[in-house]
Amino acid sequence: MTTFDMNSEACDLPDEAERLLASFTQRLIEIAAVSGTRGSDTSPTSVLNAMRLPAIALDRHGIAVDTNSAAESVFDQNIKIKDRRLFVRDPDSRTLIKQAIDQLCGPPQPNVLVAEPVVVPRLDKLPIIVRIWPFEGPEHPPAQDVHVLLTLNALGSRPGPPEAILAKTFRLTPSEAKLACVIARGAPPYIAARELKISRETARNQLKSVFAKTDTHRQSELVALLLQVE
The missing domain is CATH 3.30.450 (Beta-Lactamase)
Incomplete structure (x- = not known):
């Protein structure tokens, strides 16, 4: 360990x-x-x-x-x-x-x-x-x-919004929905990358796409929006 x-x-x-x-x-x-x-x-x-x-x-x-x-x-x-x-x-x-x-x-x-x-x-x-x-x-x-x-x-102790609902609501890809779910728990992108076992660059690119699809510009705005999804 x-x-x-x-x-x-x-x-x-x-x-x-x-x-x-x-x-x-x-x-x-x-x-x-x-x-x-x-x-x-x-x-x-x-x-x-x-x-x-x-x-x-x-x-x-x-x-x-x-x-x-x-x-x-x-x-x-x-x-x-x-x-x-x-x-x-x-x-x-x-x-x-x-x-x-x-x-x-x-x-x-x-x-x-x-x-x-x-x-x-x-x-x-x-x-x-x-x-x-x-x-x-x-x-x-x-x-x-x-x-x-x-x-x-x-971090990571609480479940985020359901990935399937996030994907359907905002037309996210499965990988983008997984990232959004982790981000919604308050985890910064580098923690999300570590949890999802992807590179930081991949996490950043996926986050940019999530921002665009959710019409948000900051992580705080994105989290506030995602937490409304149940």
């Missing part, structure tokens, strides 16, 4: 797509915080779980105080909660995440993305993108102990 070397390729993630996803996640966290201020006993991770967003809540000491089922579904030997601490097998990713969490031990900065996303490589799997968020919820259980929220984006 080999470990995907993703840290050196993290910069390849499309900037616009990353900003879009970060903004969307930030809004979900705001919703989770507001939900708690209304007197609900629902934890912030439960609110995010209802939105199918894997999340881990940490206290100011880095102890995991809550984990939702969406996060538990992506845990494996590469990333999981062990002895109430986040365990990350890859040493480089582990260091980056620890540094980001330690940075949040000072005064809270609500709804601010304080660190770049950390790409956690996994053995024989697509990586997980971890985002570290400061959290300031209501001063009552269950959110009073939550100081940091970690959100996880496991």
